[in-house]
Amino acid sequence: PAGQSPVPQTKGKPRLLLMGQRRSGKSSISSVVFHKLPPQETLFLESTARIQKDSLNSFMDFQVWDFPGQIDIFDNPNFTFDMDAIFGEIGALIWVIDAQDDYLEAVARLNNTILHLQRGYPHINIEVFIHKVDGLSDDYKLDIQRDVTIRIQDELSDQGVENAPVNFHLTSIYNHSIFEAFSKVIQKLIPRLGQLEAMLTNLCRTCRFEKAYLFDVNTKIYIATDNTPEDMASYEICSDYVDVIIDFTEVYGSWKRPDEWRDKVEAAPWKQGIESQIACEWAESGMVLADQQRPIMLREVDRFLALVAIMKEGSYDKMPQVNMNVDVVVKGLIEFFEITKTKATPGVVVGALAGDGGGE
Amino acid sequence: QLKKVKKQKVLLMGKSGSGKSSMRSIIFSNYLARDTRRLGATIDIDLSHVKFLGNLTLNLWDCGGQEAFMENYLSQQRAHVFSNVGVLIYVFDIESRDVERDLATYVNIISALVQYSREAKVFVLIHKMDLIQPMMREDVFESRAGVVRRKTAETIAMVRKQQPELTSPSGGSGGPMMMMGPGPGNYPHHPYHQNQHHPQQQSQNPPSAAPIPQLDTEMQLFATSIWDQSLYKAWASIIHDLVPNLSIIETQLASLGSAICADEILLFERTSFLVVSKWSSPHGDTNPYGDRFERMSNILKSWKHTCSKYTGTPRNAEQFSDFSYKMGANFSMFVTKFTTNTYILVCMPPGEARFNSAKLNVAAARPWFRFLDGPVIAPSSM
Ligand SMILES: Nc1nc2c(ncn2[C@@H]2O[C@H](COP(=O)(O)OP(=O)(O)OP(=O)(O)O)[C@@H](O)[C@H]2O)c(=O)[nH]1
Ligand SMILES: Nc1nc2c(ncn2[C@@H]2O[C@H](COP(=O)(O)OP(=O)(O)O)[C@@H](O)[C@H]2O)c(=O)[nH]1
Numbered sequence A: 001p002a003g004q005s006p007v008p009q010t011k012g013k014p015r016l017l018l019m020g021q022r023r024s025g026k027s028s029i030s031s032v033v034f035h036k037l038p039p040q041e042t043l044f045l046e047s048t049a050r051i052q053k054d055s056l057n058s059f060m061d062f063q064v065w066d067f068p069g070q071i072d073i074f075d076n077p078n079f080t081f082d083m084d085a086i087f088g089e090i091g092a093l094i095w096v097i098d099a100q101d102d103y104l105e106a107v108a109r110l111n112n113t114i115l116h117l118q119r120g121y122p123h124i125n126i127e128v129f130i131h132k133v134d135g136l137s138d139d140y141k142l143d144i145q146r147d148v149t150i151r152i153q154d155e156l157s158d159q160g161v162e163n164a165p166v167n168f169h170l171t172s173i174y175n176h177s178i179f180e181a182f183s184k185v186i187q188k189l190i191p192r193l194g195q196l197e198a199m200l201t202n203l204c205r206t207c208r209f210e211k212a213y214l215f216d217v218n219t220k221i222y223i224a225t226d227n228t229p230e231d232m233a234s235y236e237i238c239s240d241y242v243d244v245i246i247d248f249t250e251v252y253g254s255w256k257r258p259d260e261w262r263d264k265v266e267a268a269p270w271k272q273g274i275e276s277q278i279a280c281e282w283a284e285s286g287m288v289l290a291d292q293q294r295p296i297m298l299r300e301v302d303r304f305l306a307l308v309a310i311m312k313e314g315s316y317d318k319m320p321q322v323n324m325n326v327d328v329v330v331k332g333l334i335e336f337f338e339i340t341k342t343k344a345t346p347g348v349v350v351g352a353l354a355g356d357g358g359g360e
Numbered sequence B: 001q002l003k004k005v006k007k008q009k010v011l012l013m014g015k016s017g018s019g020k021s022s023m024r025s026i027i028f029s030n031y032l033a034r035d036t037r038r039l040g041a042t043i044d045i046d047l048s049h050v051k052f053l054g055n056l057t058l059n060l061w062d063c064g065g066q067e068a069f070m071e072n073y074l075s076q077q078r079a080h081v082f083s084n085v086g087v088l089i090y091v092f093d094i095e096s097r098d099v100e101r102d103l104a105t106y107v108n109i110i111s112a113l114v115q116y117s118r119e120a121k122v123f124v125l126i127h128k129m130d131l132i133q134p135m136m137r138e139d140v141f142e143s144r145a146g147v148v149r150r151k152t153a154e155t156i157a158m159v160r161k162q163q164p165e166l167t168s169p170s171g172g173s174g175g176p177m178m179m180m181g182p183g184p185g186n187y188p189h190h191p192y193h194q195n196q197h198h199p200q201q202q203s204q205n206p207p208s209a210a211p212i213p214q215l216d217t218e219m220q221l222f223a224t225s226i227w228d229q230s231l232y233k234a235w236a237s238i239i240h241d242l243v244p245n246l247s248i249i250e251t252q253l254a255s256l257g258s259a260i261c262a263d264e265i266l267l268f269e270r271t272s273f274l275v276v277s278k279w280s281s282p283h284g285d286t287n288p289y290g291d292r293f294e295r296m297s298n299i300l301k302s303w304k305h306t307c308s309k310y311t312g313t314p315r316n317a318e319q320f321s322d323f324s325y326k327m328g329a330n331f332s333m334f335v336t337k338f339t340t341n342t343y344i345l346v347c348m349p350p351g352e353a354r355f356n357s358a359k360l361n362v363a364a365a366r367p368w369f370r371f372l373d374g375p376v377i378a379p380s381s382m
């Protein structure tokens, strides 16, 4: 799905706008995905009164703006919003609809929003999150999705708008669906996604991996995968793997050991500095599923990214060779992101291989 | 000397809807927290035998908490329910509107317990703490815990006054439990009854020579929720004192830990992933995360779920055999299947050679711990 709609490169950070009715779940979504709030604790969130702007430093710097539900930016008698300031540097508009509530008004407002945007900012991706679908049956979920889609398309074609970039996602903060949906949204903002995907596809072939994902560790959003068909089950186990590693790291790796600890570790019989005792300076992990001896591996790429892959049955003994191949790909990935980072820097012309031009 | 199989009667009580069956299902049957929404109210007593390691069986009495049942336990079934109890776990729902009434029921249960099983340990869980705003949890818990402690003390003092013979040494000829006999009125014969052994009957000293213990029941309070690791902390404490041969386990873990230069070792029971025993080196002990043991239980248990969902194998089945993680120059760890009934987690300083030799040594140490799998086999060394 690389480059579904061309992303106009503008200056600054891509921005995700969260909009929708009050209590539809916008703040819950941004707290769960971007601030690791346990989903059940969203019950205590207070209603958002003003636009909540979050800046996230990750493999790609972006912003998340959470809009209060009661404000309609296109129809506000009190004061007008500076539309360019909101939509000028956009990544995507995420519109949240509460599937457990009556959604007619939400759909009407969404239609109105799409029409406005089509006039001024037609390149903006509109991502509709049909939200809170936990507890709804699969059939019912699809019914709602169909109903919402038809209501929007009918209205748009009545107004003469065709092919507006509107996508639908069924989401809940109580399972992986919200992370999956965000993954899709973010992937559309990555320049040269196809090249990333090709790197992972290659890796899968040389290492006999079944599936490989590149994760943004902090948000558990996957920013690329290989070209085998999408598979929710693989995504879930790999994403939970990242969780386990984060938890282990917090408990055992986030505090400073006393100096004597280091002295002891470097003393006889090892007699070496810690750095020369280790094989890899980044985090690496392997795990074997009991049923078929199927291994899963994880390798940190940089401060933000980790590669997670499910291997074929019984390939645990090939780990040394696998690790060598993974090392090569990791180097490639690091280069890739150095280049794209520079490209997204203000002033650099889109599409030009910037080399070492930009900097920050 | 290794002790034989131990059976423990564990009563799980509290008002209907307080979360007893939910906790039991999560800890021992690998339910997810959200699956518990499907549980119906327990009718009368739901009895289950949980095999824990090779040599401990928990006879778990999940007592449905609707009022009619509670009255019945206190009257007709009184002796049957409250005799030979090793542990009472009493659950309070923090959200309950009628605190006075909850406490009144609790007091009645404690009176019955001290009447029939005066050495039983009592664990009080103040449950559903997730429903309290995070900032207020500690205060809410402390104030509720204070009330429960006071009520417990009052109740025990009152029972002692009414039945002074309970504290007098004269009646102690037959050992603590025999003294109580079948209690007032003949309770109906119950098939499970033959299985009950009181822990004291296995103590080293002959019962008659043992000092008559205080009536004051030992009590511990915990704030719990099925939505976080607090559940594992409470239940690990509950089972901790019940595990036979604990001191042997502790000694052997310590020798293993020193031998491989580990920072920390945790030993988990394979199904519940409760921490059976743990050892930390002096450096490992400086870890500021005091809740790390229950956190590890929680993390590994939910990881087990993930694997089960992915592989399509039953939730109680073994899900992973080995998990290793090296965090650069920071630390290394592995979690691996250890004996038939246990998993072991080892956290250690970084270094390839150290890691590899630790893995080999842990594998070599398995025979020392084989007694965890059954009552008959003695440890081959130490
Ligand atoms: N919020 C919250 N809900 C919980 C917690 N523990 C249990 N529950 C819910 O409470 C409800 C009742 O739980 P049960 O475990 O069936 O209650 P019980 O104590 O066994 O009730 P009886 O069998 O009638 O005595 C279920 O819907 C659980 O999901 C908790 O820690 N927090
Ligand atoms: N069942 C369910 N409830 C949700 C979900 N997401 C959010 N909620 C609840 O919806 C309520 C409103 O959420 P909030 O984020 O404050 O809405 P906002 O006004 O759009 O920011 C909260 O009580 C959340 O716990 C979901 O995926 N499923």
Ligand SMILES: [Mg+2]
Pocket (backbone or CB within 6 Å): B020, B021, B022, B040, B041, B042, B062, B064, B065
């Ligand atoms: Mg029940």
